[in-house]
Amino acid sequence: MKGFWVLLRRELAMAWGRGGGPIVAVAFYACVATLLPLAAGASPARLAAVAPGSAWLALALASLLSLERLFERDYEDGALDQLALGPVPLEIVSATKCLAQWISTGLPLALFTPLAATALGADIKLAPLTLACAVLGGLGFAFVGGIGAALSLGSRRGGVLIAVIVLPLFAPPVIFGGGAIEALATGLNWTPGFGLLGAYSLAAMALGPFAMAAACRNALS
């Protein structure tokens, strides 16, 4: 347990220290949200119809941004070798990395999501559910994204490759979160979508670390 806290503090320090923390991801998010009305047209009726969905999709895309450095950094300087030899199993190390990714990038993005959705014209009463979906879905995005990051260790083109691997896997959470928000917007029951999103994120937390650890061992072998 002590190892976990040490690792978590290390990961968070590195995310804030060298990666610029959440600033880049949030800036990317703001850019996408700005370009959307420019591309789709700024008439309020049209924007309001796609606002919650677009804000949710932009969150999925922004979650990809800092994944490239998640394992690569430690792989390049040899720290991952040390972590693999250490007393903490690689499964826990991977889970800690994803958790730190969620805290440093996912949570700030989640706070920004209802803001962007409302600015694009979504009803303000959707904001609490949008925030809750973004917090919960971000957890799933971080853990599924971590699988892509670990698998592409030692490959020639990290960033794009991770996106190609991970985005098809994002289909279920994008559906569940978008469905819950849309259900609330149209006056339907939003709990099934929200519950399924939670189930997906928890399953990703439970199973993802095993795939990540296997991928790390393969890259280190």
Place this chain on the structure above:
Amino acid sequence: MGIITALANPQRFLAFSGWAAPVLGAAAVALALAGLWTGFAVPDDYQQGATIRIMFIHLPAVFTGMMAYGCLAGSAFFGLVFRHNLADAAARAVAPLGAAFTFLGLVTGSFWGRPMWGAWWVWDARLTSFLVLFLFYVGYMALQAAIDDEAKAARAAGILALVGAVNLPIVHYSVVWWNSLHQGETIFAKGGPKASVVYLWPLALMSFSYFTAFGALWMARVRAEIWRRRAGALAVQGTR
């Protein structure tokens, strides 16, 4: 199980596939001829007219595309668990085939959709989850190609294939759930068009034609993969 362990020996596999692949290929051609012959002989559908015949080249491609992912996940599992070279070669060989059949299914489906639904593409549950299946193949091949060390590439891509196998049912059910949310927009009835018995014969013949063609091509690709590795090993020996 016995036949798999017997064929796990590359030498024995080469000997077996040397005659099995051409036989399967010939069977594929014969079945395709028979399927097309009976397919053109059946009467037009009372609703869909002559376009019902697109089914005979479309549905078998869909079946084969899905079956190929099962083959990919199975090969990846054997490759990961038993560290077997031939299983890695089989997984590597089947991915482009599966992608090709899936792509064929998407394209023929869109040719069928245009006259039937008036649209090349409909965001229906089956179509969407099949498109995601195609993207899974693309991701597998992209990862496989991006890592230089072949053994590592095979294992990393194998892990991805298994992650995909776990995710495919989730994707499918999530897309069905999503589709039920948008029920008003779907055009055709639940369960799809019911095919009458006269269409089942050509459909069965064409399905077996696609399956045997898939088997023949897979074996040929595994053979090529084995030879490619041997050539690589010889090249390494030659430089010493």
